[in-house]
Amino acid sequence: MKNVQELWKTILSEIETEVSRANFLTLFKKTSLLSFEEGVATISAPSTMIIDLLQKRFYEIIKKTIDKHTGREVRVIFVPGTSIVEERVSTKTGPLFEEYEKPVLPIGHLPKVRKDYTFQTLAVSSSNQLAYVSAQTVAKKIGEAYNPLFIYGPTGVGKTHLMHAIANQVYEANPNKKIACLTSEDFTNEVVEAIRTNDTARMKKKLRTVDLFILDDVQFMAGKERVQEELFHTFNTLIDRGSQIIMSSDRPPSEIKKIEKRLSSRFAGGLTVDIEPPDFELRTAILLIKAKRLDFNLPIETAKKIAEKTLDTRSLEGNLLRIMTEFQAKGGNIEKIVEKILNNGKDEENHYHPDELIENLCTFYRIKPTQIKSPKRDASLVKARQVAMYILRKEFGLPFVEIGNMLGGRDHTTVMHGVGKVENLLLEKKFSEEMTRIINFNRGQPLD
Numbered sequence: 001m002k003n004v005q006e007l008w009k010t011i012l013s014e015i016e017t018e019v020s021r022a023n024f025l026t027l028f029k030k031t032s033l034l035s036f037e038e039g040v041a042t043i044s045a046p047s048t049m050i051i052d053l054l055q056k057r058f059y060e061i062i063k064k065t066i067d068k069h070t071g072r073e074v075r076v077i078f079v080p081g082t083s084i085v086e087e088r089v090s091t092k093t094g095p096l097f098e099e100y101e102k103p104v105l106p107i108g109h110l111p112k113v114r115k116d117y118t119f120q121t122l123a124v125s126s127s128n129q130l131a132y133v134s135a136q137t138v139a140k141k142i143g144e145a146y147n148p149l150f151i152y153g154p155t156g157v158g159k160t161h162l163m164h165a166i167a168n169q170v171y172e173a174n175p176n177k178k179i180a181c182l183t184s185e186d187f188t189n190e191v192v193e194a195i196r197t198n199d200t201a202r203m204k205k206k207l208r209t210v211d212l213f214i215l216d217d218v219q220f221m222a223g224k225e226r227v228q229e230e231l232f233h234t235f236n237t238l239i240d241r242g243s244q245i246i247m248s249s250d251r252p253p254s255e256i257k258k259i260e261k262r263l264s265s266r267f268a269g270g271l272t273v274d275i276e277p278p279d280f281e282l283r284t285a286i287l288l289i290k291a292k293r294l295d296f297n298l299p300i301e302t303a304k305k306i307a308e309k310t311l312d313t314r315s316l317e318g319n320l321l322r323i324m325t326e327f328q329a330k331g332g333n334i335e336k337i338v339e340k341i342l343n344n345g346k347d348e349e350n351h352y353h354p355d356e357l358i359e360n361l362c363t364f365y366r367i368k369p370t371q372i373k374s375p376k377r378d379a380s381l382v383k384a385r386q387v388a389m390y391i392l393r394k395e396f397g398l399p400f401v402e403i404g405n406m407l408g409g410r411d412h413t414t415v416m417h418g419v420g421k422v423e424n425l426l427l428e429k430k431f432s433e434e435m436t437r438i439i440n441f442n443r444g445q446p447l448d
Contacts, residue, residue: 008033011065018061022328026294026321027053034079041066041076046116046293049317051078052401052412080114113171113181116293117164123289125282128158131273135162139169142177142212142244146271148235151248153275155373155409156313159248162275163214166246170212178210184220191230203230208237212244217409218267219249220375222258232263245270283307287316296324302338309342311355318402354396354406360442361388373408386418387438393419395439 011033016024027050034042043062045051054062055078066074119139124132131153137145151159167179182190187207194203207213213234221227238245249256252274253267278286284300284307291298298320306323310316319341326337362369365384372384385407392403393415400412400419407415425431 004033004036007036007069011062011069014065014069015058015061019058020329022325022330023058025328026050026325027058036070036074039072039074041070041074043076043078045078045080047317048080048401049321049399051080052399053321054078056399113164113167113179115168117161118168119165121289121293122158122161122165123278123282123285125279125285127276127278127282128162131159131162131275134271134273135166138244138246139166142166142170143242147239148245148247148267148270150253150267150270150272151246151275152250152252152272154250154277156315156405157275157277158313159275160216163216163246163248167212167214177212179212179214180207180210181214181216183216184218187215187231188221188224188227191227195226204234204237208234209241210238210243212246213238214246216248217250218247218259219251219256222256222375225260228260228263232260232266235263235266277311278313280304280307283310283313283316286313287320290317290320291324294320294324296320299334302334305335305338306342312406315354315402315406318399354392354398357391357395357442358388358406361391361438364438364441375408386421387435389415389418390422390435391439391442 008031012028012031015028019028027045030046031050031054032044034044036042043054045054059076063074063076066076119132119136122128122132131151134146134149135151138147138149151162153159164181167181170177171179190203190207194200215231221231235245247267252272253259253264256264256267259267284303287303287306288298288300291303306316306319310319322341323334323338326341327334330337358369358372361384362372365380367381367384371381372388374381388407389403392398392406393400398406400415403415404410404412422435426435
């Protein structure tokens with residue numbers, strides 16, 4: 001069989017004849033076949049947004065073409081990362097990156113750090129200036145400057161980008177440094193697996209001997225007593241050995257409920273910095289940076305118009321990709337395309353924004369916007385979230401990943417489940433009537 005680069009080149013050539021040129025340039029051109037092993041094809045794409053679009057719109061085409069050229073029934077998985085045509089990674093790789101011939105998959109439960117999340121690719125303004133400078137300082141002197149560094153702020157403001165930027169810079173300066181980069185879910189899974197296999201020694205060796213320990217979204221550890229106990233001891237061991245700890249949350253340590261006081265005080269024992277939602281200037285800069293990376297000429301005035309109407313950072317990339325696809329497929333006046341995309345293809349008089357949908361839905365169900373985005377799973381909150389997922393998908397056509405980000409950073413599989421749940425409930429007359437009232441309410445009609 002051909003090597004993976006030649007195989008993917010052949011596959012892309014065939015796919016190019018089956019999709020529009022705009023879709024090919026936007027979604028396929030910068031993908032790579034990282035590996036083909038044991039009937040599993042691992043494909044790398046530049047971002048989670050592009051992965052979501054490939055999975056939802058072109059999975060069957062991709063799988064069919066791979067099956068044809070390999071002569072096998074293949075399972076296809078996607079991972080975020082860069083193209084393998086870049087310079088090869090040294091065979092003396094550290095814990096962050098595997099050799100390029102292998103799947104760029106988590107090592108154990110440790111997720112791969114995104115190569116494109118660097119200090120150079122991060123837009124900076126007053127809203128994240130302090131966090132940016134603090135992160136750079138830590139990257140230069142791990143374990144010596146601010147320890148721990150605790151970064152907090154709402155979803156989509158760049159906390160993960162900053163932490164991965166630190167990891168990338170540390171790795172570049174010294175590939176022999178041991179780095180662990182986990183989400184709170186990853187850490188929880190480590191603890192559960194250690195208990196299940198009665199092998200806590202392996203977990204301790206894996207996590208308590210690193211030079212840089214990064215933990216994302218610590219607020220989700222609330223109420224998990226055994227997990228918090230393990231984190232407490234891991235924290236103390238790493239501090240004692242001079243290792244650097246970096247954590248992130250959607251709120252400061254003092255406001256994380258159901259976290260042990262001894263642990264909360266450890267979190268606040270170093271430097272705590274916040275990142276505010278990006279202002280208009282920063283949103284504009286983010287758009288221009290992303291457009292440049294995608295080789296799309298986005299006029300600054302157009303970027304300003306998008307930034308004015310797109311307040312959520314992660315929605316910026318979604319809107320940009322839809323604008324690019326429409327423009328490259330049909331051409332025409334980009335300003336009109338932008339207006340159409342920002343209005344979700346609806347007439348202005350019938351248009352309402354996704355953020356308005358969430359606010360109106362919270363009014364309808366008499367809950368707070370913070371509750372619908374929180375990790376709480378009360379029946380009333382779960383129902384409201386799933387209704388939001390359904391409307392954002394069906395009315396706005398948003399990708400599952402983007403919907404998950406808007407609703408507190410939930411996984412796209414959770415969103416898919418929620419949409420399916422509502423579709424089943426719509427078969428019931430009472431719920432169908434309730435959904436009609438919700439849609440009408442969002443469009444400005446008063447409640448009965």
